[in-house]
Amino acid sequence: MTNDKKEYQVIIIGGGPSGIATSLILTAKGISNCVIEAQEQPTRKFGEAIPPNAKPLLKKMGIMHLIENPKHIAYYGNKSCWGSDLLEQKEFLNGIYGHGYLLDRLYFEKQLRKHLKSNSGILLEGYRLKKILNTKKGIEASIQKGNNNTILRSSYIVDATGRKASVCHKLGVVKKNMDTQFAISFKANLIEPIEHQINVEATKNGWWYMAPQHNNELTIMFFTLQELLPEKKLLIPFIRKEMEASLHISKLTKIAKIDFENINVIPSGTSRLDIPYGDNWIAVGDAAFSYDPISSYGITSALASGFYAGHALASQLSNKKDAMLTYRFIIEKAFQAYMEKLSSHYTEENRWKDEPYWKNRFLKKKDRDSVLINFALE
Numbered sequence: 001m002t003n004d005k006k007e008y009q010v011i012i013i014g015g016g017p018s019g020i021a022t023s024l025i026l027t028a029k030g031i032s033n034c035v036i037e038a039q040e041q042p043t044r045k046f047g048e049a050i051p052p053n054a055k056p057l058l059k060k061m062g063i064m065h066l067i068e069n070p071k072h073i074a075y076y077g078n079k080s081c082w083g084s085d086l087l088e089q090k091e092f093l094n095g096i097y098g099h100g101y102l103l104d105r106l107y108f109e110k111q112l113r114k115h116l117k118s119n120s121g122i123l124l125e126g127y128r129l130k131k132i133l134n135t136k137k138g139i140e141a142s143i144q145k146g147n148n149n150t151i152l153r154s155s156y157i158v159d160a161t162g163r164k165a166s167v168c169h170k171l172g173v174v175k176k177n178m179d180t181q182f183a184i185s186f187k188a189n190l191i192e193p194i195e196h197q198i199n200v201e202a203t204k205n206g207w208w209y210m211a212p213q214h215n216n217e218l219t220i221m222f223f224t225l226q227e228l229l230p231e232k233k234l235l236i237p238f239i240r241k242e243m244e245a246s247l248h249i250s251k252l253t254k255i256a257k258i259d260f261e262n263i264n265v266i267p268s269g270t271s272r273l274d275i276p277y278g279d280n281w282i283a284v285g286d287a288a289f290s291y292d293p294i295s296s297y298g299i300t301s302a303l304a305s306g307f308y309a310g311h312a313l314a315s316q317l318s319n320k321k322d323a324m325l326t327y328r329f330i331i332e333k334a335f336q337a338y339m340e341k342l343s344s345h346y347t348e349e350n351r352w353k354d355e356p357y358w359k360n361r362f363l364k365k366k367d368r369d370s371v372l373i374n375f376a377l378e
């Protein structure tokens with residue numbers, strides 16, 4: 001077993017979109033930093049839709065060229081059956097930002113790591129955060145790879161660990177779940193090509209998401225509440241029944257070969273920290289706020305919060321005292337806007353308003369206002 005000691009101004013735990021975005025900004029600002037990522041090689045993650053209005057941010061961050069790679073496919077709108085039995089089409093092309101992108105997510109994660117390294121970023125791959133000591137002098141973090149334990153010291157630690165918010169958890173900071181939504185996800189291969197669009201359909205117990213991918217692959221997910229999920233052995237009959245009950249998704253699945261054996265069930269509701277920073281730490285991406293995938297906002301928000309957190313940390317380290325508060329204001333404003341949109345979107349569907357999934361879905365004004373109320377109390 002070896003023990004090395006290293007010092008940085010900032011250490012970032014998590015090498016997904018939010019952690020890498022934070023590091024890119026810090027490095028550009030001359031702040032020494034290091035990203036710790038548990039997975040030696042990128043793994044396939046859930047989520048691939050980048051809406052057209054993310055483009056200004058991607059350009060500002062200098063990563064637009066990554067998305068324009070032919071591995072990622074352009075998508076031109078949404079087809080949605082929501083609020084009535086009719087299938088409605090929304091084309092993006094008339095909007096100011098043009099089309100969106102359906103990412104090859106695994107490739108995107110590889111691209112981000114490569115981009116970080118070629119921009120002088122430091123990425124320790126295969127290292128997992130084990131312990132944190134947060135003292136007046138700063139942070140001491142123990143990271144581990146196999147039998148190799150290393151202690152890193154820094155002024156700040158960034159929680160970029162995704163939905164689980166592992167750094168916050170270790171620091172005793174609780175993340176609140178506002179929803180018990182889960183996604184049931186499985187893969188399929190298209191027998192014949194479909195339009196490059198996202199298909200969404202509301203049903204009695206939740207909603208369907210379907211999007212084409214590279215190489216005729218198809219992403220299919222059903223979103224429902226944890227309390228409506230059957231026990232594991234009944235999952236396949238449950239999902240088949242839900243599929244048959246859909247009006248439009250069921251037609252599309254007829255032209256696909258579905259792999260029901262490789263099903264994943266993953267949390268996918270809204271959750272948030274009360275305050276996204278504290279003494280010597282800041283949270284970014286899903287660790288700070290996790291978004292309902294109906295919004296297609298997770299990846300964009302992860303990149304954006306990393307961008308703003310990088311700026312806030314650089315300012316804080318040069319003694320600009322309100323930098324963290326400004327960060328909080330920016331990301332809470334975005335979360336507030338999301339909650340308003342989420343609530344109005346779920347309200348549009350009232351065919352099953354007394355069913356458990358749809359009942360009071362984000363209709364409570366106190367949920368939507370909680371961000372601003374907290375802020376006003378400060």
Ligand SMILES: Cc1cc2nc3c(=O)[nH]c(=O)nc-3n(C[C@H](O)[C@H](O)[C@H](O)COP(=O)(O)OP(=O)(O)OC[C@H]3O[C@@H](n4cnc5c(N)ncnc54)[C@H](O)[C@@H]3O)c2cc1C
Nearest residue numbers: 014016017018038047048049129161162285286298299302
């Ligand atoms: C079902 C589903 C569908 C989705 N669909 C979309 C979509 O269509 N569009 C969209 O924009 N978003 C979507 N999302 C959300 C999107 O994928 C996330 O918002 C995004 O990945 C968040 O990025 P992040 O960097 O914050 O976290 P992550 O991408 O989760 O990265 C966190 C990283 O931290 C590492 N890590 C964790 N713990 C440790 C530790 N202890 N030590 C070291 N490293 C650690 C992990 O290995 C991981 O690489 C979806 C999410 C789900 C669940």
